[in-house]
Amino acid sequence: MNAIDLLEADHERVKAILTQLSDSTERGVKKRADLLAKLEMEITLHTQLEEEILYPAFKAAGGKEQDVMYYEAKEEHRTVDSLVLPDLKETDPGTPEFSGRVKVVKELLEHHIEEEESEMFPQARKLLGNAQLEDIGSQMEAAKAAWKKGLHGNAA
Ligand SMILES: [Fe+2]
Numbered sequence: 121m122n123a124i125d126l127l128e129a130d131h132e133r134v135k136a137i138l139t140q141l142s143d144s145t146e147r148g149v150k151k152r153a154d155l156l157a158k159l160e161m162e163i164t165l166h167t168q169l170e171e172e173i174l175y176p177a178f179k180a181a182g183g184k185e186q187d188v189m190y191y192e193a194k195e196e197h198r199t200v201d202s203l204v205l206p207d208l209k210e211t212d213p214g215t216p217e218f219s220g221r222v223k224v225v226k227e228l229l230e231h232h233i234e235e236e237e238s239e240m241f242p243q244a245r246k247l248l249g250n251a252q253l254e255d256i257g258s259q260m261e262a263a264k265a266a267w268k269k270g271l272h273g274n275a276a
């Protein structure tokens with residue numbers, strides 16, 4: 121599978137979870153907790169695939185403009201993973217505070233996804249070409265499978 125197609129399919133799943141989360145109410149505490157766990161799982165793996173596989177290839181194939189894009193995207197990942205998501209996880213899902221924080225996470229992620237899909241990914245398609253993107257896509261599929269297997273292993 122083409123790496124960009126795989127990442128864009130992840131984006132669709134993340135956006136669907138974000139919509140469900142922002143449509144949920146303070147009374148749906150269990151639902152919110154489940155959605156948040158799902159969101160975190162999707163994002164953790166997705167970010168890892170981008171930062172370890174796609175982004176380095178994109179940076180290596182590009183020039184100064186791509187360097188800036190690379191660091192900007194990584195900074196956005198860091199904002200979500202290290203600041204916003206951890207705060208949300210510590211917030212009681214039965215409060216308006218949770219609702220407010222969900223709005224911010226949703227805005228940040230939608231902005232980030234939009235930039236990847238409109239700027240970085242089209243450039244990556246040109247710079248890397250189909251053969252390399254297929255190759256990277258296979259690496260990602262393997263990493264995903266191994267990661268999911270690891271999860272089940274831990275749960276057993
Ligand atoms: Fe990203």
Ligand SMILES: [Fe+2]
Nearest residue numbers: 127170233236
């Ligand atoms: Fe992404």
